[in-house]
Amino acid sequence: MKAALCKELGQPLVIEEIPVPEPTGRFILARVKAATLCHSDLSIIDGAFGPLPMPLVIGHEAIYVVEKLGPDAAGYGIEYTLIDPVASVVVRKAGPGASDGVSDLSPLFCAGITVWDAVERANIRPGDSLAVLGVGGLGQMAARYATELGAKVFVLDVRDEQLAAAKSDGIAEDSINIKDLSPEDLENRVMEINGGVLFDKAIVTTGVVPAYLSAMGVVKVAGQIIAVGLPHKDIPLNPNVIAGRCFSITGAKVPGKKGSQRCIDYSLKKNIRPKINERKFALEDINEMVALMKAGEVDKGRMLVEFF
Numbered sequence: 001m002k003a004a005l006c007k008e009l010g011q012p013l014v015i016e017e018i019p020v021p022e023p024t025g026r027f028i029l030a031r032v033k034a035a036t037l038c039h040s041d042l043s044i045i046d047g048a049f050g051p052l053p054m055p056l057v058i059g060h061e062a063i064y065v066v067e068k069l070g071p072d073a074a075g076y077g078i079e080y081t082l083i084d085p086v087a088s089v090v091v092r093k094a095g096p097g098a099s100d101g102v103s104d105l106s107p108l109f110c111a112g113i114t115v116w117d118a119v120e121r122a123n124i125r126p127g128d129s130l131a132v133l134g135v136g137g138l139g140q141m142a143a144r145y146a147t148e149l150g151a152k153v154f155v156l157d158v159r160d161e162q163l164a165a166a167k168s169d170g171i172a173e174d175s176i177n178i179k180d181l182s183p184e185d186l187e188n189r190v191m192e193i194n195g196g197v198l199f200d201k202a203i204v205t206t207g208v209v210p211a212y213l214s215a216m217g218v219v220k221v222a223g224q225i226i227a228v229g230l231p232h233k234d235i236p237l238n239p240n241v242i243a244g245r246c247f248s249i250t251g252a253k254v255p256g257k258k259g260s261q262r263c264i265d266y267s268l269k270k271n272i273r274p275k276i277n278e279r280k281f282a283l284e285d286i287n288e289m290v291a292l293m294k295a296g297e298v299d300k301g302r303m304l305v306e307f308f
Contacts, residue, residue, distance in 0.1 A: 001080055004286045005055040009047035012287045013058060020080045023070035027082045034103035035062035036276075036302040037289045038110050039136065039207075045290065048232055058286075061110035063091065063102055089260045092268060107137060107274035107302045108267055110254070115142035116263035118203050118226045118252035119149065126150030131190075131199045131218050132172075134206025134229060135162045136298045137274070142203050142228075143171040144272050154193065156214065157206075165299040169275065178210075183217045190218045199223065203252075207231045216241055223247045275301035283307075 001020050004013045023029040038061040043049055045058065064083065089109075091102060115138050124130065130151040132139045143153045143166060155172040157163050163175035174193045178186055190198055198220040204211050207229035213236075215225045225247060255263070266272070277300045281289060289303045 002283055003057050004059065004283060006045055006058050007055045009045065009051075009054075013045070013290070014055075015284055015286070018057075021082050023068055023073070023082055025070050026072045027070040027084055028066055028073055028088070029068040029070075029080060030064035030083050031067045031080050032062050032307050033065050034106045034304055034306040035059055036107045036137075036274075036304045037061070037286075037293055038107075039138075039293065040110070042290060042293060061106055063106040063109065087257060089257060089264055091264060103304065103306050104273055104276045105264075105267070106304065107141070107276075108264060109260075111137045111302070112141050112267060112274065113260045113263045114138060114228060114252065114254050115203070115205060116145060116266075117255045117259055118142060118205075118228050119145045120255075120259070120262075121250050121252055122146075122201050122203065122224060122226050124149045124151045124201070127152065128200045129154065129194050129197075131156055131202040131215065133157070133178075133202060133204045133211045133215055134208075135166045135172075136206065136296075137302050138205035138228060139203075140166065140169070140171065140275055140301075141272075142205055145266075146203075147171050148270050148272060152194075154190075154199065156211075156218070159296055159299070161299040162296075165275075178214050183214075186214060187217055201226070203228060205229050209233055209235050216245070216247070219245065219247050221245050221247070225249045226252050228252045277301040277303050279303070281305050 002015055003018045005016055006013055041058050124146055128151045130146050131154050132143050133156045135155045135157050143155060146153050152173050155163055155166045155175045156178050158179040160177055163177060166172040167175055176189050199218050201224045202215040202219050203226045204215050205228045209231050219225055227249060281303050283305050
């Protein structure tokens with residue numbers, strides 16, 4: 001089978017043939033139906049997570065079809081993988097009127113379930129105003145879920161293309177390009193588009209420090225900030241600002257099996273599908289896909305490779 005291998009940090013990936021693994025114990029051999037590139041893959045390739053054993057097959061955001069069971073059994077960048085059924089999530093049949101395809105569900109298994117955890121922790125109620133800072137793959141999904149739950153969603157980013165895409169997709173009431181705004185101008189702009197008040201909650205999906213600093217300036221007194229994006233630098237916290245606003249900061253993470261199953265079931269029930277780039281990528285395009293994501297060219301949707 002073909003696999004996209006990282007042999008050296010910071011270097012282009014290499015496509016090579018490697019053996020198909022054999023399931024042992026309770027493990028399952030799963031054939032990758034389709035997979036999408038995630039920003040975490042870029043962090044791994046660039047060494048942001050520290051040294052890792054090489055060579056390394058890149059990818060984790062994928063949907064699979066069970067091929068073979070291990071003797072004890074009742075990602076992306078690779079055609080087959082071994083999975084533990086204890087940590088697997090079943091994709092149930094979609095509801096009436098929903099798409100029968102499954103390939104476009106692969107982003108749910110990283111971007112989707114991660115922001116689902118954030119949305120659950122935000123305890124969104126109909127009418128809540130929510131800022132989503134960063135509208136790449138995770139931000140788009142956060143906005144979709146929150147909109148379906150009845151929130152008034154506002155998207156904040158530094159790229160006009162991503163902001164325009166979110167509005168045209170119907171997942172945002174309004175948008176703000178925060179690139180050149182001072183804290184005072186940003187606060188005024190928020191109050192202008194949100195009825196004279198700051199936002200109830202904010203979900204930060206991008207891993208950059210300025211996004212977190214902006215979030216602290218756009219939530220109301222006793223508001224909530226949910227942290228999803230992982231900056232590679234420390235975030236300076238001003239206790240005076242936190243005390244003055246009395247806002248809380250809550251972390252979100254990739255949930256366990258039960259939380260992931262809730263996300264997948266809700267997505268299928270409401271026919272919430274990730275936005276997928278219309279281009280048909282092949283595994284051999286992996287280095288071009290990496291370059292496009294590094295350049296921020298994500299407004300057209302998640303880049304997907306379909307294996308069969």
